[in-house]
Amino acid sequence: MAKYAFFLGCIMPLRYPGIESSTREVMKSLGVELVDMQGASCCPAPGVTRSFDQNYWMSLAARNLTIAEKMGMDVLTICNGCFDTLFETAHKLNHDPELRKKVNKTLRDATGVEYNGTVNVRHFVELLYRDVGLDAIKSKVKGGKNLKAAVHYGCHFLKPSNIKKIDDAERPHVFDDIVEAAGMTSVAYKDKGMCCGAGGGVRARTPDVALKMTKENLVNMQAAGVDVIVDCCPFCHLQYDVGQVQLKELQQKIPVLHLSQLLGLAFGLEKDKLGLEVHQVKVNL
Amino acid sequence: MAEAKVPNPEFTRKVIEQGGKTVNLCFQCGTCTGSCPSGRQTAFRVRKVVRRAQLGFEEDVLPSEDLWLCTTCFTCYERCPRGVEIVDIIMALRNMAVRKGYMAEPHRKVAELISKTGHMVSLRDEDKALRKKLGLQETPPTVLSDPKMLEQVKKITELCGFDKLVASGGK
Numbered sequence: 001m002a003k004y005a006f007f008l009g010c011i012m013p014l015r016y017p018g019i020e021s022s023t024r025e026v027m028k029s030l031g032v033e034l035v036d037m038q039g040a041s042c043c044p045a046p047g048v049t050r051s052f053d054q055n056y057w058m059s060l061a062a063r064n065l066t067i068a069e070k071m072g073m074d075v076l077t078i079c080n081g082c083f084d085t086l087f088e089t090a091h092k093l094n095h096d097p098e099l100r101k102k103v104n105k106t107l108r109d110a111t112g113v114e115y116n117g118t119v120n121v122r123h124f125v126e127l128l129y130r131d132v133g134l135d136a137i138k139s140k141v142k143g144g145k146n147l148k149a150a151v152h153y154g155c156h157f158l159k160p161s162n163i164k165k166i167d168d169a170e171r172p173h174v175f176d177d178i179v180e181a182a183g184m185t186s187v188a189y190k191d192k193g194m195c196c197g198a199g200g201g202v203r204a205r206t207p208d209v210a211l212k213m214t215k216e217n218l219v220n221m222q223a224a225g226v227d228v229i230v231d232c233c234p235f236c237h238l239q240y241d242v243g244q245v246q247l248k249e250l251q252q253k254i255p256v257l258h259l260s261q262l263l264g265l266a267f268g269l270e271k272d273k274l275g276l277e278v279h280q281v282k283v284n285l
Numbered sequence: 286m287a288e289a290k291v292p293n294p295e296f297t298r299k300v301i302e303q304g305g306k307t308v309n310l311c312f313q314c315g316t317c318t319g320s321c322p323s324g325r326q327t328a329f330r331v332r333k334v335v336r337r338a339q340l341g342f343e344e345d346v347l348p349s350e351d352l353w354l355c356t357t358c359f360t361c362y363e364r365c366p367r368g369v370e371i372v373d374i375i376m377a378l379r380n381m382a383v384r385k386g387y388m389a390e391p392h393r394k395v396a397e398l399i400s401k402t403g404h405m406v407s408l409r410d411e412d413k414a415l416r417k418k419l420g421l422q423e424t425p426p427t428v429l430s431d432p433k434m435l436e437q438v439k440k441i442t443e444l445c446g447f448d449k450l451v452a453s454g455g456k
């Protein structure tokens with residue numbers, strides 16, 4: 001059984017713990033073992049932390065990476081923000097010896113441990129596609145409804161694509177393929193691939209601007225007649241879920257599921273394992 | 286007649302040093318602005334931010350609200366025909382702006398929470414209750430349940446001077 005150091009981050013364990021329980025259950029049924037990273041912190045969140053101090057951003061991220069290094073396991077995350085912070089930091093430290101020296105001095109003084117560049121950072125969508133495979137996912141599907149899904153990739157799963165090298169950033173397919181393997185239909189919609197609006201600290205600083213971007217996406221998804229929005233990032237998830245309540249003018253609301261919850265539904269997990277009761281937009285699927 | 290502004294290569298050099306090494310490759314085509322989801326909703330024009338960084342117009346760019354309307358979606362970065370690492374330029378500029386005191390209170394609060402608790406949101410009783418109901422460890426196995434590991438985070442905060450930056454609001 002493949003083992004991974006499971007990086008929790010913040011929004012998933014503290015606001016949508018149903019994403020955590022779904023991920024744990026779904027991965028177990030696919031033969032992927034997740035091991036907790038004792039004492040990990042916020043990735044830290046790129047929007048504010050990187051904007052304030054890139055050195056601090058990388059130093060905290062590097063501390064998280066050293067926990068996985070000690071465990072001898074690659075890191076697995078289900079969040080685009082955590083993926084970006086951890087992946088970009090590992091990439092920068094692996095390619096810039098001077099920078100690594102500087103960050104390692106801070107780490108040594110604070111923790112007694114250094115970053116060695118021995119683990120990879122994996123995003124669960126990419127792991128499902130490349131390692132687990134579509135056939136294994138298909139084999140776990142227990143029937144259920146064929147929902148029309150608006151797949152939202154978010155920004156930091158695939159981009160910057162020159163270092164992430166997962167899929168074509170303009171016309172990706174890996175996430176859609178997984179949703180289809182789960183027995184759903186991934187529906188095309190206008191400007192699919194646009195940012196949800198929340199990132200870069202915009203949601204915290206100018207929530208009205210963030211919501212304008214969210215609304216544009218929602219209107220486009222509605223026009224395509226979808227039953228559900230599927231995301232692969234708890235922050236996009238929060239923006240769509242809470243955003244639809246804040247956008248009072250929207251007549252119709254679309255339930256929002258993280259891919260782990262959608263797979264949970266498709267695999268026939270007990271509904272009370274999915275933690276859907278905290279979703280602001282009611283999920284009756 | 287308005288006076289022409291004089292470029293300030295010293296400021297441009299700082300942008301380059303802090304990660305904006307591709308700033309001088311920009312030839313102002315505007316592909317970035319045309320791709321920007323935030324610019325569709327606001328008057329933010331990312332091409333102008335890059336131009337100001339290139340010319341070293343510090344007083345125009347650092348106090349500007351525009352700098353904070355970027356969601357870091359990387360669409361412009363992907364499409365720029367000159368390979369300008371636009372998000373890295375924006376990050377370099379933001380790092381400088383907060384040190385001039387241009388730090389919004391909601392951002393300062395998030396930064397403070399991360400540096401003090403190791404997480405960007407808090408653990409409330411209702412979160413604990415739901416976690417328990419879902420069969421998860423009530424307090425996540427992160428710094429929240431490990432005070433010694435939280436001390437490491439605080440030490441890094443101190444060593445990087447992040448506690449002082451956040452407490453002073455950059456002023």
Ligand code: SF4
Pocket residue numbers: 310311312313314315316317318332335364365366367368369371
């Ligand atoms: S797309 Fe690139 S070259 Fe064109 S204006 Fe923007 S940064 Fe400059």
Ligand code: SF4
Pocket residue numbers: 317320321322323324331354355356357358359360361362371372
């Ligand atoms: S990264 Fe920022 S500036 Fe570039 S397109 Fe996205 S929101 Fe606009």
